[in-house]
Amino acid sequence: MKNKEVTIEKHSGEEEKSPKIIVRCVGHEFFYPISDILRLFTGEIPRQEEICVVCDAGAMASSIDPSSSDLILVSSISEDRVETYTEKGAPGEDPWRIFIDKEDMFLPPNREVKRQLYFLLSRLSGRAFPWGSLTGIRPTQVARELTSEEEMTNIYDVRKDKAHLAFLTRDREDLVLSGTDKDSLHVYIGIPFCPSRCAYCSFVAQEAPRKTALLPQYVDAVLSEMDMVLPRIEGKIETLYIGGGTPTVLSEALFEKFIKGVFSHKEFSALKEICVEAGRPDTITEKKLQVLLDAGVKRICINPQTLCDRTLARVGRKHTAEDFEAAFEMARKMGFSIINTDLIAGLPGETTEEFCDSLTRIIKLSPENITVHSLSKKRRASLSREEIVKQEKEELERIEKMLSFASENLLSSGYNPYYMYKQKDTLGGHENVGYSKDGTECVYNVAMMSDQRSVLSFGAGGMSKRVFFGSDDALHVRVERCPCIKDPIQYIAKVDEMTEKKIRFFS
Numbered sequence: 001m002k003n004k005e006v007t008i009e010k011h012s013g014e015e016e017k018s019p020k021i022i023v024r025c026v027g028h029e030f031f032y033p034i035s036d037i038l039r040l041f042t043g044e045i046p047r048q049e050e051i052c053v054v055c056d057a058g059a060m061a062s063s064i065d066p067s068s069s070d071l072i073l074v075s076s077i078s079e080d081r082v083e084t085y086t087e088k089g090a091p092g093e094d095p096w097r098i099f100i101d102k103e104d105m106f107l108p109p110n111r112e113v114k115r116q117l118y119f120l121l122s123r124l125s126g127r128a129f130p131w132g133s134l135t136g137i138r139p140t141q142v143a144r145e146l147t148s149e150e151e152m153t154n155i156y157d158v159r160k161d162k163a164h165l166a167f168l169t170r171d172r173e174d175l176v177l178s179g180t181d182k183d184s185l186h187v188y189i190g191i192p193f194c195p196s197r198c199a200y201c202s203f204v205a206q207e208a209p210r211k212t213a214l215l216p217q218y219v220d221a222v223l224s225e226m227d228m229v230l231p232r233i234e235g236k237i238e239t240l241y242i243g244g245g246t247p248t249v250l251s252e253a254l255f256e257k258f259i260k261g262v263f264s265h266k267e268f269s270a271l272k273e274i275c276v277e278a279g280r281p282d283t284i285t286e287k288k289l290q291v292l293l294d295a296g297v298k299r300i301c302i303n304p305q306t307l308c309d310r311t312l313a314r315v316g317r318k319h320t321a322e323d324f325e326a327a328f329e330m331a332r333k334m335g336f337s338i339i340n341t342d343l344i345a346g347l348p349g350e351t352t353e354e355f356c357d358s359l360t361r362i363i364k365l366s367p368e369n370i371t372v373h374s375l376s377k378k379r380r381a382s383l384s385r386e387e388i389v390k391q392e393k394e395e396l397e398r399i400e401k402m403l404s405f406a407s408e409n410l411l412s413s414g415y416n417p418y419y420m421y422k423q424k425d426t427l428g429g430h431e432n433v434g435y436s437k438d439g440t441e442c443v444y445n446v447a448m449m450s451d452q453r454s455v456l457s458f459g460a461g462g463m464s465k466r467v468f469f470g471s472d473d474a475l476h477v478r479v480e481r482c483p484c485i486k487d488p489i490q491y492i493a494k495v496d497e498m499t500e501k502k503i504r505f506f507s
Contacts, residue, residue, distance in 0.1 A: 023117065024087070026076040033114035034075060036135040040429055041121050073120065075113050082109060084116035086124070096120060107155070115156060122157070129429040132157030137422045138451060139431065140170040162431075165407070165417060169433065172418040176446040177453070180272075182469060185235040186447045189222060189262065190459035191247040192488060195280055198305075199315040199348065211488070218488050219254055221495040222459050223261040228499045230267045233456060233506050239273040239444040246279035248288050256291045263295045273443050275340075277301040281327040282319035289334050298335070299442070301369075302327055303342035307358040311350045321361075328365055338368040338440050345402035346375035346395065346427050355402045363413050368440035370415060372406045374399060374430035376423055396428045403430060410435045421449045451479050456506065460484060460491035464502060480505075 021042070023034050071089035076082070083099030090096050098116045105112055118133035133156050134142060146152055149163040158166070193211060242262070250258060262268070276292055278284050278300045292300065306312060307321035331339060341362050345355055362370060407417075415435035419442075422431045434445055447453035457464045462484045470476025482505040484498050485491045491498065 021071045021073075023073045023075055025113075026074055028075070028077040028109065028113065030075075030110045030113050033110050034117060036424070037114055037117045037121065037133065039425070040118075040129060040135060041125060041127065071124075073117070075117055077109055077113065082112045082116065084113065084120050086120070090124060096124065119157065128157065128159075130159045130162045131422065131429050131431070132159070134158060135422075135424070135429070137424075138420075138449070139166045139422060140173055140420055140450065143167050143170040144174075165431075165433070166420070169417040169420045172416055172441070173420075173446050173450050173452075176418060176441045176443055177450065180238055180443060180447065180453060181236065182453070182467075183235060184238040184447075184453060185233070186239045186444050186453055186455050187237055187241070187268075188444070188448070188455060188457040188459075188462060189226075189240070189242045190244060190457065190462050191218075191222075191242070191250070191258075192245040192460050192486075193218075193249050194244065194246045195249050195283055196316050196318050198317060214488060214492075215250060216254060217492050218460075219250065219258045219261075221492045223258070225458050225495050225499050225502075226262070226265060228496075229456070229458070229502050230265050232503045233267075235454070237267055237271065237456075239447065240268060240271055240275070241442075241444040241448075242274075242276045244277055244279060246283055247276060248278045248280070248283040248285075252285060252287045252291075255288050259291050259295050273299065275299040275301065275442055275444060277303070278327070278331070279303050280317070280319060281324040284327045284331070286330060286334070289331055289336070293335060299338040299340075300331060300336050301340040301342065302331060303340075304358075304362075305342055305344045306347055306350060306355070307361050308350060308354040311347050311354065314349050315347060321358075325365070328367070340369035340371060340434075340442065341365075341367045342371045342373060343406075344373045344375055345406065345430075346399040348375075352398055352401045352405075356405050359406055359409060363409065369434060369436045369442060370410060371432065371434045372403070372410075373432045374403070374423075374426040374428075376425050376427075399427050399430060407433075414438075419445045419449050451477065456502070457484065460488045461486040464505060466506065 021038070023038065025031070025034060072087040073084065074087050075084045079102075081099050081101045082105060083097060085095045085097035085099075087095065098120050100112065100116075107115065114135075115133045122128050131139060132153075136142070139158075139162075142156070143152060143163075143166040146155075149160070149167050152158045152163040152166060153160055193215065240262075247258075248255060274295075274297045276297050276299070278289070278292075279302070281302060281304065284302065289300075302324065304312075304319075304321065304324040305315075305317065307324065309320050312320060328339065328341075343355070343358055343362065347355075359370075359372075414437055416438070417433045418436045419434045420431055422429070426432075434442065436442070448455050451465070452467060454466045455464055464482040464484070466480045466482075468478040468480070470478070482502060484502075485494060
């Protein structure tokens with residue numbers, strides 16, 4: 001097997017040779033696990049160019065100084081062992097080495113090379129991350145494979161409080177899943193449009209004011225896709241989730257047409273749960289809420305992200321905290337029995353005190369569900385190494401305090417974590433967690449995020465998936481995915497093609 005290299009290269013305006021962090025993969029081609037660990041330590045989003053990842057190495061701790069020479073690591077799999085060691089550039093004269101004999105190995109090879117690289121870079125840099133070498137999006141799935149929180153800490157270097165959170169959430173997820181048929185189907189309908197684009201947003205969403213003419217065509221395309229697909233799909237549909245973007249960005253007349261079109265399908269006659277993201281408070285009107293109530297919807301999301309007006313203006317949201325509170329009160333008075341609110345920890349320029357104040361005010365409103373997200377970091381190629389290190393240290397300290405405050409206060413206020421997922425490139429590698437009062441958990445969220453139930457998705461950018469259970473159910477699951485075109489214009493033009501693709505996928 002040809003050896004491969006994964007490279008981290010530091011860019012600068014200086015003329016001297018740019019130092020690199022190089023990982024030589026010997027005897028294997030686990031490129032993605034290796035690059036996931038490298039991006040965790042370098043603080044930048046890698047770009048794949050054949051077999052190399054090139055990004056700014058400035059966020060590495062000062063104990064690794066690539067200014068003098070390249071740092072070369074070797075990740076090797078042989079007949080007898082898996083090992084990771086320094087070949088060049090490490091402190092001291094002797095190589096730094098981690099290895100395990102294959103006869104003693106308890107992880108699959110792709111996880112073992114990832115785990116070893118994490119431990120070696122952590123030792124070299126003096127840095128550790130809250131989820132250790134777990135960079136995947138579903139920590140609770142790993143928790144299902146283990147017998148204790150201590151195992152998660154010892155094997156993957158997951159911090160004790162995060163291991164506890166993973167197991168606590170796993171148990172709640174499993175409780176929710178036990179109330180659904182494992183062969184059930186869960187439907188998602190996406191409206192990828194918002195009234196404005198938030199500065200932090202990484203999702204594929206269009207600004208509705210610029211795409212007004214497109215909205216009626218998009219609604220027609222989605223309803224057409226549903227008309228063609230739903231009668232051809234077998235399986236009991238248990239939940240329906242209408243998300244975005246912001247579905248309530250549609251005009252009152254178009255929103256009513258859309259909702260009535262969705263619920264005209266007999267396949268939705270026996271739903272156990274319906275949830276609609278009302279999302280932005282500035283898109284919510286009494287008439288739109290009444291349309292939802294008339295359709296039998298009692299669960300909605302109203303998501304301020306923060307109750308600090310300065311932050312809302314800074315990130316490009318066109319509403320105030322007062323707008324959110326008015327929308328929340330109106331929805332409650334009209335009879336919505338379950339309301340979710342989203343907050344984001346780590347928004348640009350927001351202080352710990354402002355985040356904590358937002359959460360405290362949200363808890364006083366007593367929504368049934370509160371979801372706390374961690375902000376995803378952006379590329380900062382224009383900053384110097386010193387600026388990046390300083391900013392990351394400050395940001396990590398800030399988000400740690402925010403998340404700790406959220407967890408402690410939500411638990412003490414009667415909310416429990418019931419689903420969790422991680423995204424690549426969140427600050428500090430942190431997580432997103434949905435909290436709920438007992439009995440108000442969103443089943444769709446658990447079904448979709450746990451990869452334990454099949455999902456049928458309609459609309460641009462949706463991801464349908466089929467779950468196949470093995471002999472040991474949750475521990476032996478095979479998931480197949482069927483993505484849809486992300487761009488709404490292309491989706492409208494090719495909706496028939498997407499329809500046929502989906503029908504074949506579920507046949």
